[in-house]
Amino acid sequence: MRYNVVLGCLLVWSVLTIxxxxxxxxxxxxxxxxxxxxxxxxxxxxxxPTIEMRACYERLGKIGSFIAISAQHDAVSCPVTDLxxxxxxxxxxxxxxxxxxxxxxxxxxxxxxxxxxxxxxxxAAADLAAPLASLSGIGSFECRKRNGDASGKLSEHAKGxxxxxxxxxxxxxxxxxxxxxxxxxxxxxxxxxxxCSRFTTVLGPGSDAxxxxxxxxxxxxxPRGYRICQWDITERIIASIQTxxxxxxxxxSNGK
Numbered sequence: 184m185r186y187n188v189v190l191g192c193l194l195v196w197s198v199l200t201i202x203x204x205x206x207x208x209x210x211x212x213x214x215x216x217x218x219x220x221x222x223x224x225x226x227x228x229x230x231x232p233t234i235e236m237r238a239c240y241e242r243l244g245k246i247g248s249f250i251a252i253s254a255q256h257d258a259v260s261c262p263v264t265d266l267x268x269x270x271x272x273x274x275x276x277x278x279x280x281x282x283x284x285x286x287x288x289x290x291x292x293x294x295x296x297x298x299x300x301x302x303x304x305x306x307a308a309a310d311l312a313a314p315l316a317s318l319s320g321i322g323s324f325e326c327r328k329r330n331g332d333a334s335g336k337l338s339e340h341a342k343g344x345x346x347x348x349x350x351x352x353x354x355x356x357x358x359x360x361x362x363x364x365x366x367x368x369x370x371x372x373x374x375x376x377x378x379c380s381r382f383t384t385v386l387g388p389g390s391d392a393x394x395x396x397x398x399x400x401x402x403x404x405x406p407r408g409y410r411i412c413q414w415d416i417t418e419r420i421i422a423s424i425q426t427x428x429x430x431x432x433x434x435x436s437n438g439k
Contacts, residue, residue, distance in 0.1 A: 236265045239290035247272045247297045248279075252287065261326035263343045269293045272300045280305060281317035287324035289343035295381070295402060296346055303377040304351070311370050313355040320349025320397060339384070345401035361398050362388050364417050371416045379412035389415025 232240070232251070243249055252266040270285035280300050288296065300318065308315040325340045339345035351359040351374075360366055361374065378385045378400055386399040390413035398414060 232265075236290060239265065239294060240267075243267065243269070243290060243294050243297065246301055247293075249293065251290075261324075261337070261341045263289060263324070265290045266324060266343050267293050269297070272297050272305075274301060274305060278314070280315050282321055283317055283319045284321055286321050286346055287343070288346060292344050292346070292402065296400070299377070299381050299400075303381060304374065307373050307377060308351065308353055308359075308370075311367075311373060312357055312359075313353040315351060316354045317352045318348050318350070319352065320347070322347035322397065339401040339403055344403065345384075345399060347397040347399050349397045362396055364388075368416060375412075375414050375416060378414075379410070383410045385412045385414055387414030389413060389417075 240249075240251065247269060248271050249267040249269040252268055266287055267290050268285050268287050270282055272280045272282070274280060282300075286293065286296065300315070304318075305315040323340065323346050324343045325338070327338055327341055329336055329338045349361055351361070353359070359370060359374075361371065375385070375387075378398065382400045382402055383405065384399065384401045384403050386394045387397070388395050
């Protein structure tokens, strides 16, 4: 409905623009000016990329595939101007690591995450088990408060600075669930160490109830370089319960 109204205004605006430029009446010119002001309040015109944004796009384009997002629905509450939608990382051997679903992040954060995949996760996975194929359970830009609360500080997700991930898929078909306590402890500990050395915030199981099913990563800068690494990797101990054997049947009086 709103799209049709705006489209209709655009068509009228185009006609009046031609009329005004052709020396139309003063009434036409005044209506043109009113429509122009109204459309400006309804249409989000993307800003031209700055020099820094163009440089970031170039860096990201060398190691992955993305599209720049020109506008967003929450530009007032969460004004992020350099969001990109990032769908895979290109490895040195030209294979791809798929990001599912594609991550929407600030360009600089996308570059950092791409290097985390390319330089940290993928080599570790290849050394420990098999080459990395994809990451899934991805959460990224979302205009909201921390932990989904109605009040308080904006989440780093609302700034395009944070990403959540849950599962790594290797090329041999193996799945690594980052929050499964039954997973391989050496692999999970290696991934945790890599994440905590690259990002300033790592939150997983053991940090709070909101992060029991995924691992949160962001690069929030804090005073004096303070970092948070809260991701407990525990092994689930399954007790072996032996089913008691039935008691021997009592012998009958005739010995049978």
